[in-house]
Amino acid sequence: MRRYLLIGTAAALLAIPALATGATTTITVSPNNSLSFGPKSVTKNVGAGDIHWQWGTNGHTSLPHNVRQDNGLFSSGNATASKPSGYTITPSAGSFHYYCTLHGSPGSNTGMVGTINIRPTVFSKTASSFGVKWSPGTNQTGNAFDVRYRVDGGAWKTWQNHVTTAQAVFGASNSPVHVGPGHTYEVQARSEKLSNVSKASGWSPSAKVTT
Numbered sequence: 001m002r003r004y005l006l007i008g009t010a011a012a013l014l015a016i017p018a019l020a021t022g023a024t025t026t027i028t029v030s031p032n033n034s035l036s037f038g039p040k041s042v043t044k045n046v047g048a049g050d051i052h053w054q055w056g057t058n059g060h061t062s063l064p065h066n067v068r069q070d071n072g073l074f075s076s077g078n079a080t081a082s083k084p085s086g087y088t089i090t091p092s093a094g095s096f097h098y099y100c101t102l103h104g105s106p107g108s109n110t111g112m113v114g115t116i117n118i119r120p121t122v123f124s125k126t127a128s129s130f131g132v133k134w135s136p137g138t139n140q141t142g143n144a145f146d147v148r149y150r151v152d153g154g155a156w157k158t159w160q161n162h163v164t165t166a167q168a169v170f171g172a173s174n175s176p177v178h179v180g181p182g183h184t185y186e187v188q189a190r191s192e193k194l195s196n197v198s199k200a201s202g203w204s205p206s207a208k209v210t211t
Contacts, residue, residue, distance in 0.1 A: 022049030024088070027114065029055045029065050035103045037114040043205060044091075046121045046133050052088040055080070069098045070106035071199040073142045073191060091118045092135040092142055093189035094201030120147075120189050120207040128179050129171030130209050134189035137166045142191030142201065149176060149187045159187070162197055170209075185209045 022044075031038040042051065053067050053076065064079035067087055073094075076087035079102050099105055100112035118141075123131040134145050147160035149170070159176045160168065170187065171179035179185065187207045192200035 022047065024050045024052050026052045026054050029053050029067070029086075029100075030063065030112075033063070035063075035100075035112050037112060040113070041115045041117070043117040043119065045119045045207075046091075046093050047136050048121075050088050050090050051116055052086055054086045064102060065100045065112065066102070067098055068101055069096050069141070069201070071193070071201070073193065073199065073201060074098070074140060089140045090136050090138045091116060091140065092138075092145065092191045093118050093120045093204040094141065094191040095204055096141060096191075096201050117205050119205040120187055122187075122207050122209055124169075125209060127181070127211065129169050130179070130185075131167060131169050132187050132189075132207060133167035134204075135166040135191070142193060144192050144194035144197060145189055146192065146200070147187065147189045148203070149185060151177065151186075152184055153186075156188070160189075162192070162194065164194065179211060181211050183211050185211070 025042050025044060027042065028038045030036070055065065064081040066079040067076040069075065073096065074089050079100065096116040097107060098114055098116070099108065104111035104113040121133045123133060132147070134147055144162050144164055145160065146162065148156045149159050150156045157176070170185065185208070188203045190201045190203050
């Protein structure tokens with residue numbers, strides 16, 4: 001009975017999404033009134049803090065701008081000039097290309113475009129398992145997730161598909177594989193819209209665990 005209670009407690013803890021903690025990363029929209037974002041690329045781990053866009057230098061700009069992810073996983077709304085309050089998201093795992101709808105375009109490397117790369121977070125590593133968190137639980141950048149893995153640089157294989165949970169234990173009950181010594185496990189995730197899973201981010205950077 002004690003064993004089942006412990007298993008139930010662990011499952012319940014996994015089901016509770018953790019809030020993001022850590023330092024907020026600020027991206028300036030149109031620094032010095034240029035048609036750009038600064039920095040253009042940001043990489044963080046899930047739960048390592050929010051992303052905040054601050055409009056203009058010293059809170060002002062001469063042109064209207066906005067922020068929109070290519071597939072609409074997040075959007076600040078219509079283009080607005082002089083928006084000192086800015087726009088903030090708590091991101092889940094994935095690679096999110098975004099653009100200003102007036103001065104950039106989806107998938108482009110030129111104009112007002114940027115990328116946020118959010119890596120899954122590894123926690124509670126043991127000799128036979130480790131936890132992986134791909135969402136802080138706020139669903140601000142999608143409300144469903146695909147998660148894949150590979151072992152020792154091999155082929156990518158599906159672990160989770162269109163799930164709404166925020167995290168899971170890799171290696172629990174040998175799922176998706178038995179975790180043993182002397183191997184490197186990589187996990188990537190992407191965020192998507194549950195109502196239309198074709199609206200997805202790119203795959204995240206890899207979270208790596210060596211046993």
